[in-house]
Amino acid sequence: MASFNVDSAWRDVSQPEIPNWDLRVVGVKNIINTIKPDVIGIQEAPNIWIGARSYTQASDIQRMTSYALYQPADGATEPIPILWRAGRFDLAAAGYKIFEYRPYPVFGRAMTWVKLKAKATAKEFFVFNTHFEHGVDQQAARDSEAAMLSAEILQVNPGGLPAFVTGDFNASASSSAPQTAQLGAIGYADSFDGTAARMHSEFKTYNEYTLGVVGSSRIDQVYFAAGNSSVSYWENWLPYGDQVVGGRPPSDHDLIYTIAAIR
Secondary structure, X not given: OEEEEOOOOOHHHHXXXXXXXHHHHHHHHHXXXXXXXXXXXXXXXXXXXXXXXXXXXXXXXXXXXXXXXXXXXXXXXXXXXXXXOOOOEEEEEEEEEEEXXXXXXXXXXXXXXXXXXXXXXXXXXXXXXXXXXXXXXXXXXXXXXXXXXXXXXXXXXXXXXXXXXXXXXXXXXXXXXXXXXXXXXXXEEEOOOOOOOEEOOOEOOEOOOOOOOEOOOOOEEEEEEOOOEXXXXXXXXXXXXXXOEXXXXXXXXXXXXXXXXXX
């Protein structure tokens, strides 16, 4: 299970010194094809026009990795698709919930979800993916989004099937963070806390296009339903080799990777 904010192609305009999306997506692809997570919650992969060119970032990733893709057409949900290994899982259901909408690149806020069925065991589970509001002055917005996310999870999964929540929450993980408090109240735990087997936990998950930024801030997280699933490994993935683009990671966020099991 993984969560990966890949950064919008809008970066080509706002910060042209950063390698462009055509270069960065190769690094993104190489990371995914190296780790091969079963499911990935993606953030900041919109369908947008920049000048005379149309960018379809999620489709680029899907085409280059051969994962299956769920990406609703609404402008608030396009940037937060979910990918999974089609050879291992069938899609049983999918949907989304819009929290608030603002035109890109300001970002709409929403969540997407899929219900997957394992081909080998017929076990079903949910994956919820989201991206909260950013900014030190936006705590009230994140509080609201966390409450809406938790309420929607309960509505979509009333039977309490195994489930995971991926996202860029734009609030560092702590007991008082809105996502930790709200998801904890409905039985979900941070995968970081679910295992002592951790790799690169000394680095921030938001890297600002620098390889390995030391710090404890973890705004990118994977949560799991603690009652019927478990986590045995957590990693803040640091790019290397052909995953590095022009001396930089391919996104301003690291991919967060966990090994999880459902009961």
